[in-house]
Amino acid sequence: MINSRVKQATITLPTLRIHNLARFRIPIFQSQPYHSHHRSHRHNSKSSAETQKPHNTTRNLLRKPIPLLADLKQIQDPDEAISLFHYYQQMGFKHDYPTYSCLVYKLAKSRNFEVVETLLGYLQTHHIRCKETLFIGLIQHYGRAQLVDKAVELFHKIGSFNCSPSVQSFNAILNVLVDSGRSEAANEMLRSCSKMGIWLNSVSFNIIIKMWLKKGDWEMARQLFDEMLERGVEPTVVTYNCQIGFLCKKGDVEDAKSLFQDMVRKGKKANAVSYALLMEGLCSLGKYKEAKKLMFDMEYQGCKLKIVNYGVLMTDLLKRGEIGEANSLLVEMKKRGIKFDIVIYNMLINYFCKEGxxxxxxxxxxxxxxxxxxxxxxxxxxxxxxxxxxxxxxxxxxxxxxxxxxxxxxRMETVRCLILGLLDKGKVEDACFVLEEMEKRKKKFNFDSWEVIVKDSCTSDRSHGVHLRIISRRAFLLETKKLN
Incomplete structure (x- = not known):
């Protein structure tokens, strides 16, 4: 079993200067045995020789499967992944970029950035050639963890990993800066692209145009759009859609239509989202029929109707309480073979619940x-x-x-309401069940919530005294059990 082998392996790794990883080592699942890389290679080579055609033999030999990669992908716990990484090292396996990157991704996903940085240091000092995709993934993980400065630092260090940053990693850091609200830093980054030797593409401009539109700055967005054209960067449908959507939300549907027509004249084929944005703008002005008519124009232009277009109409109908017409729209969707998505179902459920x-x-x-x-x-x-x-x-x-x-x-307010209602119906055990489920999930009422329950019981004609004593006793026992 690999479990016993990991325990017996020594921690000293003279060829790998990441000794501080040793403190993360834990046993591997005994129920998931792993075989040595030598055995796996023999098995896969045999299988390859039996199943592949002769002219593919050379390529297959060059791309032998790496058993550690398959093993790492099966493990969910990052600490166990580190243990397995150590085990292979001590068995004589020479780690290279594929195995390092696999471990780095797994650790970054679990936000174990301390060990990630240790591994990056090893890759850097030993001049192991890395692919840009590794850094793009890490930049995104840093961004999700709100470690924006770390993401920026890593982007500027890509060149020291025997890898040249391209517009893809540049766009990744732009996204992180914009998502974290650092609009000025994102704009400065865009302006410094030439110094970095990076040629901007449509995605780069789209990121910053969306940023200015989100801030409500139409003029800055248009300036950037004009600059995009001056630089010879071809706008995409996304470039136009974000501007059309902004104008429609402001109620400037006519300007949005003009921009839409300009897009079509320049050879950009509008997609379902383009039409949905215009439809939404028309509905906001009370022009439902005109919005629905746009769907016929859409089909005439060869653009297939999507769920997003029906979603716009459904939202407007339910907002106005036109449930009969909404049902007709559902029938039409079924006839066209359009499958309802979670958004459509949620809209209908929300409407029915609000109406009681x-x-x-x-x-x-x-x-x-x-x-x-x-x-x-x-x-x-x-x-x-x-x-x-x-x-x-x-x-x-x-x-x-x-x-x-x-x-x-x-929501806790819902739980509180449910408990009071169950007590009112005399369903004490059911109320206790809800409390126990709260405890299992480490959810707790605060003092104010308990106060509301007590006050409601005391001020009503309903007899909650016994019920409250049982509930309080059950809550006390649960808390005592937790402390023990």
Whole structure:
């Protein structure tokens, strides 16, 4: 078993200067045995010789499978991945870029950046040639972890890893800066591209144009668009769509139409999103019929209708309470073979819950699962909230059970309302069940929430005294159990 072999292996690695990784070593799962790389190579070579044609033999020999990579991909725990990495090293396996990058990705995903930086230091000092994709992935992980300065630092250090940064990694750092709200830094980065020897592409400009539009600065966005044309960078449909969407949200639908027509004249074929943005603008002005007519124009131009176009119309109809016309639209979608997505189902469920039609909302929840569309957290929350608002607490508990099985949890206000409702119905055990599920998921009521429950019980005519004592006792036992 690999588990015993890892324990017996020595920690000293004279050829690998990453001794501080040793403190992360833990046993590998005994139920998942791993074989040495020598044995795996023999097996795969034999298989390759038996199944591949003669003229592919040379290429297959050059691309022998690396057993450690397959093993690392099977492991979810990053600490176990480090242990396996050590084990292969001590068995004489010589790590190179593929195995290092695989481990780095796994560690970055788990936000173990301390060890990531140690590995990067080793790659750098030993001049192991790296691919740019490694740094793009790391920059994105740093961004998600709000380590923006680390991402910028890594981007500027790419050249020291025997790798030249290109516009792809440049765009990755631009995205991180924009997403973190550092608009000035992103703009400065864009202006310094020539010093770095990087040629901007349409994606680079799209990132910054979207940034200015999000900040509401139409003039800056247009200046950048004009600069894009001056530099000979061809705008994409995305470039036009983000501007069309901005104008439509402002209510400048006529200007948006002009930009749309300009895009078409310049040979850019509008997509479903382009039309959906115009439709949304028209609906916001109360021009539903004109928006729907745009769908016929869309088909005439050879652009296939998508769920996003129907979603715009459905949103407007439900907002205006036109449920009859919304049902007709659903029938039309079915006839056209357009499969409902989570957005459409959520819109309908939200409408039914707001109208107090919880039976219809629940039916929609069931129908979507039969159709193979999995509910998300917000879907369950809307239905549970809907049942609580109509006083159908036992039905709400059933949906809560399904929600918990899907590893989702409702808002604490919903839980509080559900507990009060169950107590009112005399369902003490059900209320205790909800509390226990809260405890399992480390969810807690704060003092204010408990105060609301107590006040509600004391001010109502309902007899909650016994119920509250049971609930308080159960909560006390759960807390005591946790402390022990």
């Amino acid at each position: 039609k919880t039976a219809e909302a629940y039916r929609m929840l069931v129908d979507m699962q039969i159709a193979g569309c999995c509910p998300i957290a917000i879907t369950y929350r809307m239905v549970v909230d809907g049942f609580c608002k109509t006083g159908e607490f036992e039905e709400g508990l059933k949906v809560l059970n399904a929600m918990l099985m899907s590893r989702h949890f409702p």
